[in-house]
Amino acid sequence: xxxLLFFALTTAALAQDRAQARSMVxxxxxxxxxxxxxxxxxxAQILARGGSAVDAAIAAxxxxxxxxxxxxxxxxxxxxxxWDAGTGKLTGLNASGWAPKELTIEFLKSLGNHSMPQVGIxxxxxxxxxxxxxxxxxxxxxxxxxxxxxxxxxxxxxGFPLTELIQEQWSLTxxxxxxxxxARRVFLRDGVAPKLGEMFHxxxxxxxxxLISTQGEEAFYRGPIARAILKTSARLGGKMAAADLSxxxxxxxxxxxxxxxGWRVYEMPPxxxxxxxxxxxxxxxxxxxxxxxxxxxxxxxxxxxxxKLAYADLRRYVADPRFAKxxxxxxxxxxxARERAKLIDPAQANCEVPPGTPLAAAGDTIYLSVVDRDxxxxxxxxxxxxxxxxxxxxxxxGFALHNRGGLFTLxxxxxxxxxxxxxxxxxxxxxxxxxxxxxIGFGIMGGLNQAQAHAQFVSGVADQDMNIQLAxxxxxxxKVTMGGxxxxxxxxxxxxxxxxxxxxxxxxxxVGDFSDTxxxxxxxxxxxxxxxxxxxSDPRKDGAAVPEPHPYFTSATAPPRR
Numbered sequence: 001x002x003x004l005l006f007f008a009l010t011t012a013a014l015a016q017d018r019a020q021a022r023s024m025v026x027x028x029x030x031x032x033x034x035x036x037x038x039x040x041x042x043x044a045q046i047l048a049r050g051g052s053a054v055d056a057a058i059a060a061x062x063x064x065x066x067x068x069x070x071x072x073x074x075x076x077x078x079x080x081x082x083w084d085a086g087t088g089k090l091t092g093l094n095a096s097g098w099a100p101k102e103l104t105i106e107f108l109k110s111l112g113n114h115s116m117p118q119v120g121i122x123x124x125x126x127x128x129x130x131x132x133x134x135x136x137x138x139x140x141x142x143x144x145x146x147x148x149x150x151x152x153x154x155x156x157x158x159g160f161p162l163t164e165l166i167q168e169q170w171s172l173t174x175x176x177x178x179x180x181x182x183a184r185r186v187f188l189r190d191g192v193a194p195k196l197g198e199m200f201h202x203x204x205x206x207x208x209x210x211l212i213s214t215q216g217e218e219a220f221y222r223g224p225i226a227r228a229i230l231k232t233s234a235r236l237g238g239k240m241a242a243a244d245l246s247x248x249x250x251x252x253x254x255x256x257x258x259x260x261x262g263w264r265v266y267e268m269p270p271x272x273x274x275x276x277x278x279x280x281x282x283x284x285x286x287x288x289x290x291x292x293x294x295x296x297x298x299x300x301x302x303x304x305x306x307x308k309l310a311y312a313d314l315r316r317y318v319a320d321p322r323f324a325k326x327x328x329x330x331x332x333x334x335x336x337a338r339e340r341a342k343l344i345d346p347a348q349a350n351c352e353v354p355p356g357t358p359l360a361a362a363g364d365t366i367y368l369s370v371v372d373r374d375x376x377x378x379x380x381x382x383x384x385x386x387x388x389x390x391x392x393x394x395x396x397x398g399f400a401l402h403n404r405g406g407l408f409t410l411x412x413x414x415x416x417x418x419x420x421x422x423x424x425x426x427x428x429x430x431x432x433x434x435x436x437x438x439x440i441g442f443g444i445m446g447g448l449n450q451a452q453a454h455a456q457f458v459s460g461v462a463d464q465d466m467n468i469q470l471a472x473x474x475x476x477x478x479k480v481t482m483g484g485x486x487x488x489x490x491x492x493x494x495x496x497x498x499x500x501x502x503x504x505x506x507x508x509x510x511v512g513d514f515s516d517t518x519x520x521x522x523x524x525x526x527x528x529x530x531x532x533x534x535x536x537s538d539p540r541k542d543g544a545a546v547p548e549p550h551p552y553f554t555s556a557t558a559p560p561r562r
Contacts, residue, residue, distance in 0.1 A: 019470060020467075020469055020470040020473050021473060021539055022469055022473070022536075022537065022539060023469065024467055024468060024469045024534045024535060024536055024545075025534065025535035025536075025537075025544075025545040025546070025547055026532060026533070026534050026535075027532070027533050027535075027547035027548065028373075028531060028532055028533070029047070029373045029533070029547060029548040029549075029550060030044070030047040030053070030056065030370065030371055030372040030373045030533065030547070030548035031044070031370070031371050031524050031533050031534070031535035031545055031546065031547050031548065032044045032047065032056050032057075032060055032368070032369075032370050032535075032545070032546050032548075033368060033369050033370075033522035033523065033524055033535045033536065033537050033543070033544070033545035033546075034060050034064060034366065034367075034368040034522060034537075034543045034544075035064065035068060035071070035366050035367065035368070035445075035520055035522065035537075035538075035541040035542060035543035036063075036064055036067045036068050036163065036166065036541075036542050036543050037163075037542065037543055037544045037546065038063060038067050038151075038155065038160060039060045039061075039063040039064040039067060039068075039151075039368070039543070040060065040368075040537075040543055040544050040545065040546035041546050042059050042060055042063040042151035042152070043056035043057065043059050043060030043063075043368070043370060043546070044056070044546040044547060044548050044549065045151070045549070046059045046060075046143065046147075046148065046151075047370075047372055047373065047548035048548050048549050048551070049143060049147070050142065050143065051142055051143045051148075051372075052140055052141060052142040052143075052372055052376065053082070053140070053370040053371060053372040053376040053377060053378040054082065054136045054137060054139075054140035054141050054142075054370075054376075054378055055137070055141050055142055055143045055148055056370045056372065056378075057080070057136070057368060057370045057378040057380045058133045058136065058137060058141075058148045059148045059149070059150075059151055059152070060368050060370070061078075061129075061133070061366070061368060061380060061382055062074075062133075062148065062149050062151070062152035062209065063151045063152045063155060064366050064368070064382075065152065065205070065382075065399070066152050066155045066156045066160070066202060066205060066209075067155055067160050067163075067166070068166050068366060069187070069202070069205075069388070069399070069400065070166070070169055070170055070173060070384070070387040070388045070400075071169075071365060071366045071383065071384060071387070071445075072129075072365065072366040072382045072383055072384055073129070073205075073384060073399050073400060074127065074129055074130050074205075074208060074209075074212070074220065074225075074399050075127045075129075075384060075389060075394065075399045075400050075401040075402055076127055076128075076129050076382055076383050076384040076385070076389065076402040076404070077095060077096040077097055077125075077127065077128045077129060077132075077382065077383060077402060077404055077426070077428065078093075078095040078096075078128055078129040078132035078133070078250075078380065078381070078382040078383075079092070079093065079094055079095065079096065079132075079268050079272060079380070079381050079382075079426070079428055079429060079430050080092070080093045080095070080132065080136060080378060080379065080380040080381070080430055081093075081255055081266065081268070081378070081379040081380075081430045081431070081432045081441065082136070082140060082376070082377070082378055082379075083376065083377040083378075083379075083432055083434075083439060083441065084376055085374050085375030085376045085377070085439075085526065085528065086374070086376075090255055090266060090432060091139075091252065092252070092253040092254060092255040092268055092269075093132055093135055093136060093250055093251070093252055093253070094250060094251045094252075094253050094268065094269075094271070094272070094423075095128035095129060095131055095132025095135065095250035095251075096128050096271060096272075096404070096423050096424075096426050097125045097126030097127050097128040097248055097404070097423065098125060098126055098244070098248060098421045098422055098423050099125050099126075099405055099408070099418060099419065099420060099421060099422050099423075099424070100125070100126070100238070100239040100240045100241060100244045100420070101239075101241060101243070101244055101420045101421055102239040102241065102420070103122065103238075103239040103240075103405070103418065103420070104418065104419070104420060105410050105412055105417065105418050105419075107239065108122060108410060108418070109410065113410065114410065115409075115410055116405060116406050116407070116408045116409065116410060116418065117403075117405075117406065118386065118403060118406040119176065119179075119386070119390055119391050119403060119406075120236070120390055120391070120392065120403075121232075121233055121236040121237060121238035121240075121390065121392050121401075122237075122238065122239075122405070123390045123403035123404075123405045123406045124233070124238060124240065124389075124390050124392060124401045124402065124403065124404075124405060125402070125404050125405040125423075125424065126240070126244055126245060126248045127220075127401065127402060128248065128250055129382055130212060130217050130220040130221070131217050131220075131221065131248060131249060131250045132250045132382075133217070134216055134217040135250045135252070136378075140376075145213065145216065146213040146214060148213070149209050149210075149212060149213035150213075152209050153206050153209045153210055153213065156201065156202045156203060156205045156206030156209060157201065157203055157206045158201070159199040159200055159201040160199065160200060161197045161198065161199055161200075162194050162195070162196055162197060162198055162200060163196075163542040164196060164542060165516060165540075165541060165542045166542055167193065167194065167195065167196045169387060169516070170187070170193040170194065170387075171192070171193040172387070173187075173193070173387045173388050173391075174188065174191070174192055174193055176387070176388060176391045177388060177391055178191065179391060180391050180392055180393055182232075182392075182393035182394070182395060182398075183388065183391055183392070183393040183400065186202060186204065186393055186398045187388070187393070202398045202399075203398070204396060204397050204398030204399075205397065205398040205399050207396075207397060207398075208220075208225055208397040208398070208399060211223065211224060211225060212225075220245075221245045221246050221248060222242075222245070222246045225394075225397055226242065226245045226246070228394050228395050228396050228397050229245065229394055229401070230242060230245070231395050232392065232393075232394050232395045232401075235395070236392065244421075253268065253269055254269070255267060255268060255269065255274075255432070256268070256269045256274065256275060256278065256328065256332065257278070258278040258281055258282055258332055260281045260282075260284070260285060260458060260462055261285075261290065261462035261463060262435050262462070263433050263434065263435040263458065263461070263462050264433065264434055264435070265277075265278065265281060265431070265432075265433045265458055266431060266432040266433065267429055267431050267451075267454070268429050268430065269321070269328060270318045270319065270320070270321050270326045270328065270425075271318065271319060271320045271321065271423045271424065271425055271426050272318075272426045272427075272428065272429045273314055273318060273425070273426065273427055273429055273448070273450065273451045274429040274431070274451065274454075275314070275318065275328060275331050275332065275451075276310040276311055276313070276314040276318075276451035276452070277310075277429070277431065277450075277451035277452070277454040277455045277458075278332055279309075279310040279313060279314075279331055279332065279337070280303070280306045280307055280310045280451065280452065280455035281455050281458060281459070282332065282333075282334055282336075282337035283302075283306035283309060283310065283337050283340060283341050283344070284302065284303065284306055284455065284459055284463075285334070285337065286337060286338060286341035286344075287302050287341070287344075289302065289459055289463040290462075290463040290464070292463075294460070294464045294466075294474065295474065295475055295493050295494075295497060296497060297497050297500035297501055297504070298346070299459075300477060300489075300493070300497065300501060301346070301349070301501060301504055301506070302344065302346070303452075303455070303456060303459070303477070304349070304477055304479065304487055304501075304506060305344040305345075305349065305350060306341075306344065306455070307452045307455070307477075307479055308350065308353040308479070309340050309341075309343060309344070309353055309356070310451070310452075311448070311451075311452075311479075311482065312353045312354060312355040312356070312482070313331055313355045313356055313358065314451070315355070315482050316355035316415075317331065317355070317358070317415060318415070318416070318425055319414075319415035319416040319417075319425055320416075320422050320423040320424070320425075322422070322423075323415075323419055323422050324415035324416070325415075326415070327358040329358075330358025331358045333358065336356065336358050339356070340356050347504060348504055348505050349485045349504050349505035349506045350485075351483070351484055351485040351505070352483055352484075353483070365381060365382070365383035365384075365385075365427075365428050365445035365446065365447070365450075365519075366381070366382055366383065366445060367380070367381045367430070367443035367444065367445045367520075367521060367522055368380050368381075368443075368522055369430075369441040369442060369443065369522045369523055369524040369535075370441075370524065371441065371524040371525070371526050371533045371535075372548075373548065375439070375526040375528060375531065375533070377432065377439060377441040377524060377526060378441065379430035379431060379432050379441035379442065379443055380430055380443075381428045381429060381430045381443050381445065382428070383402065383404075383427075383428045383445075384400055384401075384402040384403070385402050385403050385404045385406065385407070385427075385447075386403055386406070388400045389401055389402035389403045389404075390402060390403035391403075404424055404426070405418070405424055406424075407424040407425045407426070407427070408422075408424045408425075427447045427448055427450055428445070428450065429443065429450050429451065429454070430443045431443055431454050433458060433461070437527055437528045437529040437530075438525060438526075438527055438528075439525065439526045439528060440461070440468060440523060440524070440525045441523065441524050441525075442454070442457060442468070442472075442521065442522070442523035442524075443521055443522065443523075444457060444472075444519045444520070444521030444538070445519045445520060445521065446478075446517070446518065446519025446520075447480065447519075448480040449478050449480060449517075449518065449519045450519065452477075452478065452479065453476055453478070453518065453519050453521065456474070456476050456477075457471050457472065457521070457523075460474050467534070467536075468523040468524075468525050468534060468535075468536040469523075469536040469537075471523075471536075472521050472522075472523055472536045472537070472538050473514075473538065473539060475489070475490040475491075475492040475493045476489075476490060476518045476519075477489045477490075477493075478517060478518050478519075484507070485505055485506055485507045486507045486509065487506055487507070487508060487509070488508075488509045488510075488511050488515075488517060488518075489501075489508050489509070489510060489511070490510075490511055490512065490513060490514070490515055490518060491510050491511065491512055491513050492513050492514075498510065514539050514540045515540065516540055516541075518540060519540070520538040520540040520541030520543070521538045521540075521541075522535075522536065522537055522538065522543065522545065523535070523536040524536075524545070533547075535547070
């Protein structure tokens, strides 16, 4: 009955007093939701050409690397979840790169580093995105590979006008970009970022994309792009070697999950932070969240306190499971959640939360989601970590390398300590949830914001009967510091609620109505009973959910030639 009422309740409420700024996109064909409209359109056109959800996701992602280059691109990492509508099978792909073999704690300390560098060549790990595309395409692609890159190549060569939020973020990186000769030349104009609406071209990136479109991942990991990466690294004193690139391979993994209010929610396993979202939901489950009014003092207080507990564990335990024993089953245990929930005082914020002892059982970013006409769903996230990543732009090819290595620690006793060929702790996480005939691919970007934003989105859908657009738009909180009672919260949370949270000991930083610091997200949903698809796009980004166009223009209706 709860599923049957899912939309009826929401629609009735909104008809009386609309609580969301945008409507869902609803179609009986496919939908592509991304953070930039041109990329959404590119993916939708791939669907119209008969492409699969994976084909559209690759095309949209490649286009985003051109039109939103501070957030993502071929120099970054990728994670994806694929849901097959025919079989109901869920598949995960971890395309996060490893540290160069010769990049060691001893080497960095010899350079005077006491913590991991956050910019520059020593923060660079092997970029995994291109191999991730190839792995996804090899299993789920349908159109010719080269066709998927035509929109991105077009915009790199032809140019595109900068949109509002992208231009604003770009302009904030001027100082960072100015320190790298290639970055200054490619991404700045007379020392400043391109202006709003100004056309931007990156023909060097276009050349790289053309190589990938004709030679596949070979061009990036063993061919001319690999040689350019190695040349750039050597010039700057980096440790990247040919074998670091050529021997890298993305890994197929099984998503981890938990049950929440009848929904099965899936996240990526470590080295990603997805387990923190699931741990938060297990903690929510110990309280009557569905009885609390949306964005009330009680709801927000419990969610914030649960975030602190989950993130204390995240910081302590999550690392590359090939190198560290991550107590994943213990962290996801409902028994563990019940014990940890006892630390939540309903009346008072806890400012110092230690990690628990789960027993072993016997970053800037883009997110996109696609549902194709058959109902297959791709939930994909890709990132350079910080804006323009390491700010190192590759010689001759006009793209930035990520700085994902900055998330390692130089403490050799920590599970996430830097080591040769080890993948760092990762913030980027795609997600998926399903209940009965409803299947949702979703994600919300923004570094350590992501797991807590996922949990808030799921609670909005599962506890408050929100549709996916309303759940995406709803005011959020964000806490990315470890320890303390500080928390950021959007201004749309009422003044009375904020006052009530402060009375319980929370130290609030109030940000804008739709603050980019809360991360922007996208979502698609497939109703397997009606075959109808739904799309949502966060107003915190420049993007949109764009439906696959119907074939209403045919030769029979075309005007006669004159």
